Amino acid sequence: MYDLIIIGAGTAGISAYKAAVKYTQNILVINDGPWDTTCARVGCMPSKILISSANRMFDSQNIAQVGISTESSFDTTHVMSHVQALRDHFTTATTKDVQSWPKQHRLSGKATFINSNTVEVDGEHYQAKSFILSVGSKPVVNQEWKDILKEKFITSDEIFELKKLPSSLAVIGSGVIAIELAQAFSRLGVKTTIFARSKRIGILSSPALQALAQQQLSKELNIYFETLPISVNLIDRQVELNFKHDGEQQTERFDYLLNATGRSSLLNALNLDKIDSQFSDIKKLPIHPQTKQLVNLPIFIAGDAYTDTPLQHEAANEGRKLVSNCLNYPKIESVKNLTSLGIVFCSPEMAIAGQSYKQLYEQDIDFITGFSSYEKQGRALTLGKNIGGAEVYIDKKTRKLLGAELFVNSAEHLAHLLCWMIQQEITLDEILEQPFYHPTLEEGLRSALKHARRQLSSI
Incomplete structure (x- = not known):
């Protein structure tokens, strides 16, 4: 044994x-x-x-x-x-x-x-x-569609085996895998269309940042929100999708269908x-x-x-x-001890550090939101990456940072800093005592934190 x-x-x-x-x-x-x-x-x-x-x-x-x-x-x-x-x-x-x-x-x-x-x-x-x-x-595989489309139906397990970039790609889903791959293929010149079950994209739960993300990514990507194919067919080695959008029946053809629904x-x-x-x-x-x-x-x-x-x-x-x-069984200890950290590598990147807006709201936690737009943020402007914004969530009583959501360039790095702050359970005031070099993207976080502090001061 x-x-x-x-x-x-x-x-x-x-x-x-x-x-x-x-x-x-x-x-x-x-x-x-x-x-x-x-x-x-x-x-x-x-x-x-x-x-x-x-x-x-x-x-x-x-x-x-x-x-x-x-x-x-x-x-x-x-x-x-x-x-x-x-x-x-x-x-x-x-x-x-x-x-x-x-x-x-x-x-x-x-x-x-x-x-x-x-x-x-x-x-x-x-x-x-x-x-x-x-x-x-x-x-997840829609077996009915797979049977109809055969090798033209692919998942994230198969898409990296393609010998060359397709001319067109239909993406089913609007979560992490879907948005990352859809934007990448689109930027590489592939005609890409996203079919999303809901009016939500990526991981952001903040209503303000979710709206920003939908607005910004829709400029670059063709996204049919709240629209899924009614039927699929394989015609002349192309994927034919029939769907209803804005009350109208439509048909489009693609080289492949990427199923990215989890x-x-x-x-x-x-x-x-x-x-x-x-x-x-x-x-x-x-x-x-x-x-x-x-x-x-x-x-x-x-x-x-x-x-x-x-x-x-x-x-x-x-x-x-x-x-x-x-x-050491039966001596059992918790293994879920890391502060939550999630990142989507789209552009701008999405990230959630600690508790999300939705989690805090559903737990009825008394918190305030500090916001900073990156549209006029100095470093973002010099990089030509002045898109999106950042939110930080502060506990009203303890003044501790509970979580943050980001839709900005280099969110992968900013989110790590915020995650480490949350892990250390330091307060808003202690965070603002730390150095913020000029000009950096981190200064945008300081703006969001200061916005939170102003709101706390007025209470």
Whole structure:
């Protein structure tokens, strides 16, 4: 019997193994599929490579914003091969690391549970005192559309395998994956149209910033809000979409349909109902939100197999922390101890640090909002990136920073600063005592913080 079996060798599983092997060699990692991570292979990294190419091209085309004239022409023939080559660099590094593990610690195959301490792989049984389930997720697929469109229906798992950029692309969804990829392909010259179920884009919950984002991104992207295809067809090797928008029936054709409507857990492949019949519906699994424990069993779930924060750094943290719960069972501790941080790499970038506007509002927390527009912010103007704004949320009683939402250039960096401030639980007054160099984008945050302080002073 093993001390620990880890099922799934993605970010969470690899992180868990590296933590566990420091304490025990009686360990096994079972993995079905490639021994790399979703992030490196089909997620974070290839998408950011594509976005980098797209943004370089877009900035070159709009260089007049900083007083330079050019008549550049662009050849995008090699964009996808560049994405694939650099993507392979990242996946190779991960795979090489995994292959350095002792062979007796690795097993390729599909694991299914026989009971609470036994799994089966290719007819063989393996027992453990505890388990970490880090099987990850897969893109949601509309199987009816997939059957009709065949290889013309793609998800984020397949889009980076395209040999060349398509001429046109329909994107279903308006969340993180949808908006990042849609804008990147559009900036690379692909005729791109977004079909969004709701009138919401990205992750922003602030009504003011959500409106700003819709307004700004609609200038660059063709977005049909509150509109989904009624039917799809494959005509002359093109995707034909029939839909109703503004009361009118319309038909458009595209080279591909990218379904980007989220991801679903792979936990259902583990036959958890063999442990307990109540586990047959994975959407209703009794998993503790803080400890990630499945009821009172020595079975824990890490990463995006079951989470409302499907993020690489969250998965890595959970993988590490859960090892302690497994090896010290039944002594259990919380593993959800990081301040929330979410980023969308569109342009301008979106970010939420700490609690969102919606979370604070729904909890009926008494807070005030400090706002700063970046349209006239000094550093943003010099960069030709003067778009969007920032909001900070301050507790009226404690004057502590509770959260922030951003729709600005370099939000990925600004959000980290705000997240660290929230983690340290410092007050508005203490934040404003810190240095803000001139001229920087951070000064825009100071403007939002000062706006909050003025409101507090008037109370």
